[in-house]
Amino acid sequence: MRRLDVPSMDADLIYDAYAPIYERTGQDRFGAYLANLTLTWLRARQVAPRRALDLACGTGGATLALAAAGIDTMGVDRSPAMLRIARRRAQEVGLTVPFVAADMRHLENVEPAHAGCFELVTCFGDSINYLTDDRDLRQVFGGIRRVLSPGGYAVFDVNTEAAFARWDESDLVIFESDNCLVYNRLGYNPATRLGIGRIVWFVRGNKTLWRRGEETHVERAWSDAEIRQALADAGLEFVACLDVTGRILADDDLPERLIMVARLTRK
Incomplete structure (x- = not known):
């Protein structure tokens, strides 16, 4: 990895x-x-x-x-x-x-x-x-x-580290509706035992406009x-x-x- x-x-x-x-x-x-x-x-x-x-x-x-x-x-x-x-x-x-x-x-x-x-x-x-x-x-x-x-x-x-081992750099949609989409991109470094979660979301403001947000979270195993x-x-x-x-x-x-x-x- x-x-x-x-x-x-x-x-x-x-x-x-x-x-x-x-x-x-x-x-x-x-x-x-x-x-x-x-x-x-x-x-x-x-x-x-x-x-x-x-x-x-x-x-x-x-x-x-x-x-x-x-x-x-x-x-x-x-x-x-x-x-x-x-x-x-x-x-x-x-x-x-x-x-x-x-x-x-x-x-x-x-x-x-x-x-x-x-x-x-x-x-x-x-x-x-x-x-x-x-x-x-x-x-x-x-x-x-x-x-x-x-x-x-x-x-x-x-x-646990068993959970972080599954953080494989793939995009994972955790919520989806007509007006909101949230996905995570998760990665893990076994050498430092640190996992990085990039949380991205889109929220519909009206029929055509979507607002995007993003945060990065770091966790330790x-x-x-x-x-x-x-x-x-x-x-x-x-x-x-x-x-x-x-x-x-x-x-x-x-x-x-x-x-x-x-x-x-x-x-």
Whole structure:
């Protein structure tokens, strides 16, 4: 496979223009699905969180699913455009949910008033893969540890290297309607373990005029061992790996997406 040059990515701008397309194409439904899967898995173990923090919440799919389940939930995201949509959606369904503009690597806007407060922290939509530096991974897990209450759970999903191996430089249409077309061009460099996703969309403004947009996203393929070590270094105990059906995975299983569960051990 051809090796890729990694383009510069302004993380403060990604999802800015794409936010309304993200909502329009229903991409946040997967976050809501993972939130409900998490609650089902926890309830089967007699765990009923009362307060939750949803990191990289985007347009609020998982956040609103947790809040609709009766959990006092806060959403955090760095994209103002995504948060505007999340706040509107919460208002539309009659849910009172605080949404905070913050980078999940720097939870200074959350930690002072909420240290040790949350019994569940979630982070979905392969947001962990957007942490391309080892220091960032540990910083996020350290922040999660500080806001978790003793015995609290952290649940997040990651794309595995098996998923990135399928990023083969082909164009993949992910949404198509009479008024909107979205396609991805995905590439992966196994030497750097970085995947580059070029998201391109066209939206019809009238019968003849189409508006084009584009963003480039960079993700890293973290290994299971790297994530477990970073969790341990942050003081979090690894609990389980699940697949997207909620099935507990054996150590030699490697699906394209893992759901990882960790816990802050009671002291």
